[in-house]
Amino acid sequence: xxxxxxxxxxxxxxxxxxxxxxxxxxxxxxxxxxxxxxxxxxxxxxxxxxxxxxxxxxxxxxxxxxxxxxxxxxxxxxxxxxxxxxxxxxxxxxxxxxxxxxxxxxxxxxxxxxxxxxxxxxxxxxxxxxxxxxxxxxxxxxxxxxxxxxxxxxxxxxxxxxxxxxxxxxxxxxxxxxxxxxxxxxxxxxxxxxxxxxxxxxxxxxxxxxxxxxxxxxxxxxxxxxxxxxxxxxxxxxxxxxxxxxxxxxxxxxxxxxxxxxxxxxxxxxxxxxxxxxxxxxxxxxxxxxxxxxxxxxxxxxxxxxxxxxxxxxxxxxxxxxxxxxxxxxxxxxxxxxxxxxxxxxxxxxxxxxxxxxxxxxxxxxxxxxxxxxxxxxxxxxxxxxxxxxxxxxxxxxxxxxxxxxxxxxxxxxxxxxxxxxxxxxxxxxxxxxxxxxxxxxxxxxxxxxxxxxxxxxxxxxxxxxxxxxxxxxxxxxxxxxxxxxxxxxxxxxxxxxxxxxxxxxxxxxxxxxxxxxxxxxxxxxxxxxxxxxxxxxxxxxxxxxxxxxxxxxxxxxxxxxxxxxxxx
Numbered sequence: 001x002x003x004x005x006x007x008x009x010x011x012x013x014x015x016x017x018x019x020x021x022x023x024x025x026x027x028x029x030x031x032x033x034x035x036x037x038x039x040x041x042x043x044x045x046x047x048x049x050x051x052x053x054x055x056x057x058x059x060x061x062x063x064x065x066x067x068x069x070x071x072x073x074x075x076x077x078x079x080x081x082x083x084x085x086x087x088x089x090x091x092x093x094x095x096x097x098x099x100x101x102x103x104x105x106x107x108x109x110x111x112x113x114x115x116x117x118x119x120x121x122x123x124x125x126x127x128x129x130x131x132x133x134x135x136x137x138x139x140x141x142x143x144x145x146x147x148x149x150x151x152x153x154x155x156x157x158x159x160x161x162x163x164x165x166x167x168x169x170x171x172x173x174x175x176x177x178x179x180x181x182x183x184x185x186x187x188x189x190x191x192x193x194x195x196x197x198x199x200x201x202x203x204x205x206x207x208x209x210x211x212x213x214x215x216x217x218x219x220x221x222x223x224x225x226x227x228x229x230x231x232x233x234x235x236x237x238x239x240x241x242x243x244x245x246x247x248x249x250x251x252x253x254x255x256x257x258x259x260x261x262x263x264x265x266x267x268x269x270x271x272x273x274x275x276x277x278x279x280x281x282x283x284x285x286x287x288x289x290x291x292x293x294x295x296x297x298x299x300x301x302x303x304x305x306x307x308x309x310x311x312x313x314x315x316x317x318x319x320x321x322x323x324x325x326x327x328x329x330x331x332x333x334x335x336x337x338x339x340x341x342x343x344x345x346x347x348x349x350x351x352x353x354x355x356x357x358x359x360x361x362x363x364x365x366x367x368x369x370x371x372x373x374x375x376x377x378x379x380x381x382x383x384x385x386x387x388x389x390x391x392x393x394x395x396x397x398x399x400x401x402x403x404x405x406x407x408x409x410x411x412x413x414x415x416x417x418x419x420x421x422x423x424x425x426x427x428x429x430x431x432x433x434x435x436x437x438x439x440x441x442x443x444x445x446x447x448x449x450x451x452x453x454x455x456x457x458x459x460x461x462x463x464x465x466x467x468x469x470x471x472x473x474x475x476x477x478x479x480x481x482x483x484x485x486x487x488x489x490x491x492x493x494x495x496x497x498x499x500x501x502x503x504x505x506x507x508x509x510x511x512x513x514x515x516x517x518x519x520x521x522x523x524x525x526x527x528x529x530x531x532x533x534x535x536x537x538x539x540x541x542x543x544x545x546x547x548x549x550x551x552x553x554x555x556x557x558x559x560x561x562x563x564x565x566x567x568x569x
Contacts, residue, residue, distance in 0.1 A: 001025075006206070006213040007246055009292040012262065014213065016187040016252055019170040019206040021213070026165070028157035036157065037130020040097055040167045041122065041150040043115040044141065046082030047091045058083055060141035062112045062149050064134070065098075065200060073100050075207055076107035077168075078149040079200050086174075087196030090183075093173040094199035099153045100207050105165055106154045108132040112141075115148035122150050130154045166210055170203035172196050176253055179341030184253035187263050242288055249274065249340060252296075264303065264345050265296040266337055275336035275351050276344045279304065280417035283365040283496075284560030294377045300337075301373055301382065304366060307334050307348045308389035318355050320414075325355040331396030332357040333366040354419050360400060360408050360430040361416040363393040364437035368500045371440035375504050380447075387448050390441055397434065398460070406463030407431045407471075410481060418539070421551035425483030431468050432478070432497030435461060435509040439501060465509065473514060477521040480540070489548050492526040492537040493561045494518060499568045519569055527565075536562035 002023045007015045028034045046060055060082040067075045077098025087093050101107035110122045110132045125133050132152045141147045153165045174194045176184045185194050192198040206213075248267035255263045266276040277300055290297040309330055316327035328334055328349040335356040338344030349356065356362060367390050374383045400408035408430060410416070410423035416430055423430065438461040445454035472478045480489045495518060501509050508515060522537060529545045530538040536557040540548030548554035 004214055004217055005243075005246060006210075008213065008216060010294075012293070012295060013191060014205070014209070015293070016191075017170075017202055017205060018172065018186075018188060019168060019202050021206055021210045022167040022169070023210070023214075024153075024165045024167070025162060026155065026157065027162035028159055031159050033159070034157050035130055035154065037126060037152055037154045038165060038167070039122075039126050039132075039150055039152045040099070040169075041119070041148055042080075042095065042097050042169060043146065043148040044080040044082065044095065046080070046093075058143070060147065061138055062141070062147065063138055064109050064111050064136050065096075067200075067204065069100065069204070069208060073102040074107070075099075075204055076101050076109065077151050077200075077203065078109055078111055080147075080149065081197065083196070085195060085197060087194070088175070090173060090175045090177040092175070093171065093196030095172075096170045096199035096203040097149070097151050097168065098200075098203050098207060099151055099165060099167045101153075104155055104163065106131065108134050108152050108154070110135045110150045110152075112137040112139075112147050112149050114146065116146040126150075126152055166207060168203045168206040168210075170199045170206060172199040172202060176251055178343055179339075180343040180347070182343040182346060184251075184256075184264070187252040187254060190254055190259070190263075245288060245292075251276070251344065262295050262299050265299050266344055268340070269336075274341075275339050277304075277337045278335060278351070279333060279362055279365055279369070280335065280359075281560065283369060283417075283500075284564060286369070290373055290376055294373075297373055298377065298379060298382050301370055302385065303337055303345060304333065305370075305386045305389045307337070308366070308393055310334075310348070312347075312349070316349070316355075317352055319353045320419075321355075325357060329357045331363075331392050332359075333362040333393055335359070335362060354414055358400070358411065359415050359417075360397065360410055360423075360427075361433050363397040364430070364433035364497070366390075366393055367437040367440050368433070368497075368504070371444060372500065372504050374444070374447075383444060384448055387444060387450070390444060391453060394437065394441055394457070405467040405471075406460055406465070407467050408434055412484070418551070418553050421540070421553045423481045423484060425481050425487075426467065426471050427481040428472050428478035428491060428494035429496060431464070431472065432495065432509060433500075434497070435464050435468060436497035436501045436506065438464065439506040439509065440504065443506065469510060469514075473510070475517075477518045478510075478514075486540075486548065486550050488543055489550075489554075490521060490525050490541045490543065492522055492539050492541075492565060493558075494522070495568060496561075496564065499564050502568060519565075522565065523569070530557075537565050 024038050026036045063079045065079050069075050075098050080095040083092025099107045108131045113122045131154045155163055174185055174189045174196050250267045252265045253263050268274045269278040269281050311330040312327040314327050315324040318325050334348040335351040337348050339350035342350055370386045402409050407426040409425055410427050412424040414420055414422050438457045441457045471482050478494045479487050480491050481487050498509055525541040526537040527533050538557055540554030
C-alpha cells in the first residue's frame with residue numbers, strides 16, 4: 001500500500017485540497033486464480049473533542065453514493081455529513097470515502113456501524129467473500145453514537161496478474177477557528193465553495209487525477225530520478241522532512257479583503273512551541289517554502305512587512321522575568337505571526353518567554369529573509385513593498401549599538417533565538433547577522449535607487465566589520481561574545497550571517513581565510529569531538545574539547561544549524 005501526498009511544488013490549487021490517496025497494488029504469485037478483498041473504514045469524527053460535542057441539533061447522516069466516471073468506471077462510496085448547512089463551526093461539514101469500480105474491480109459498501117464496538121457486523125459480512133452487502137442506513141446518528149462506515153474493493157487475479165486499486169478519503173471542513181474565536185475559510189474553498197458539502201466532489205478529483213498528481217513524485221521518473229543513487233539519509237531529508245509543510249498545524253486561509261489572491265499561510269514552529277512562522281527559526285527552515293511554493297513564502301513576508309510599523313503596548317507577560325513588557329514596539333520585528341490559541345495574522349508576537357522587543361537577531365534576519373526571497377524570485381514588488389520596513393528595522397536595531405563601534409551589543413540575557421543562552425557585549429552570532437543584513441540592505445538600496453540609505457549602510461558596515469574582526473577573531477574562530485565568562489567558547493552558529501551572505505551572493509562579511517579556518521575549528525570541535533562525530537554539530541564547545549554546559553541549549557544539536565553548517569562547508 002502506498003499513501004502519497006498530492007502537495008505539489010508550484011501548485012497553489014490542488015495542493016490546498018483536503019484529500020488523501022491510498023494505492024493498493026495486489027499481485028497473485030500462486031498458480032491458480034485468487035480473489036482479494038480490501039476494506040477501508042472511517043469514523044465519523046464530527047464534533048469529537050469540541051465543547052459542543054454532538055448536541056441534539058447536530059445531525060450526522062451517512063449516505064451511500066455512486067457516480068459514473070468515464071465510460072466504464074464508477075465511483076462508489078460513502079458521504080458523512082454533520083452539522084448545519086452551510087457550515088458555521090469548524091466541526092461541521094462532510095467526509096467522503098470511495099474507490100473506483102470497473103469491469104475488473106467490484107466496489108461495495110456498508111454505510112454505518114458502531115465505531116466504538118468490535119465491528120463484528122461489517123467484518124462478518126466482509127470475511128465471507130471479501131465483499132460487503134451494500135447496506136444503506138440514512139437514519140440520523142444520535143448524539144451518543146460513535147459511527148463509522150466502510151467501502152470494500154474486490155478483484156479476482158489470474159496467476160501472475162497484478163492490479164492497483166485506488167481508495168480516496170476527502171473532507172470538507174471549510175472553517176478554521178482559532179482560540180480567540182477568529183474564523184477564516186480554508187484556501188480550498190476558493191475552488192469548492194464554503195457550504196461544507198463538497199467532500200464527494202473533492203474525492204472525485206482525487207480518484208480521477210491521482211495518476212497525474214503522483215507522477216512528479218515517482219522516484220523512477222522526473223526530477224526525483226536524479227537523486228536515486230544518493231544516500232538514503234539524503235533522500236529521507238528531502239522527502240520525509242517535507243511532511244511538516246502539511247502537518248505543522250499549517251493554516252492556509254482566504255483573505256476576505258483579497259479573496260482572489262493567495263490568502264494567508266502559516267506553519268507553527270513545532271507542537272511544543274506552537275507559534276506561527278517564528279521568524280528566528282524560519283530563517284533556517286523556510287527554504288522548502290520559498291523554493292517549492294514561492295508565492296506562499298512571499299505572502300508570509302508581506303505579512304511580516306506589515307507588522308514592522310505595528311505597535312501594541314498592551315501588557316505582555318514575560319515568563320523568564322515574571323514582569324510585563326509591551327507586546328510589540330514599532331520597529332521591532334515580531335518573533336512570530338501569532339499563536340493558534342489567539343488570532344494569527346491579527347495579533348503577532350504571541351511568544352512570552354523573553355521580551356523580543358530587545359532581541360538582537362530578529363531585525364537582521366528579517367532583512368536577510370526579504371533579500372533572500374527577492375534573489376530567489378526577483379519580485380520587484382516584494383522588494384519595494386518591504387524597503388520602508390527594512391529601513392525602519394535597521395534604524396531600530398542600531399539603537400543597541402551602545403558604544404557606537406558599529407555592532408549592536410547583547411545585554412547579558414538571552415536576547416536572540418537561543419532563548420536560554422545569554423550573550424554579553426558584541427557577539428559572533430548577532431554581530432555577523434547584522435553585518436550580513438547591512439550588506440543586503442546596501443544591495444536593496446541600490447535596487448530601489450535610495451542613495452542616502454546606501455551611503456549610511458556603507459558607513460555602518462565599514463565600522464562594524466572593523467569592530468567585528470578586532471573584537472571577536474582569535475586566530476582560529478570567532479569568539480562567542482566579548483564580555484561573558486564564556487567568550488572563548490566555540491559556537492557552531494557563529495557564521496550564520498556569513499552563511500546567508502554566501503547563499504544570496506553577497507560579499508564575504510569577513511576575510512575568506514577566516515571563514516575557512518572557523519569552519520575547520522567548528523568541524524573539529526563541535527562535530528568530531530561530540531558523540532563520535534555522528535550526531536551533528538553541538539551548539540557550544542569549550543576550547544578544551546568538552547561540551548559547553550553553561551546553558552541547556554549550548555548542549556543541544558539543532559538540525560537547522562547543522563544543515564546550515566553542512567551547506568556552508
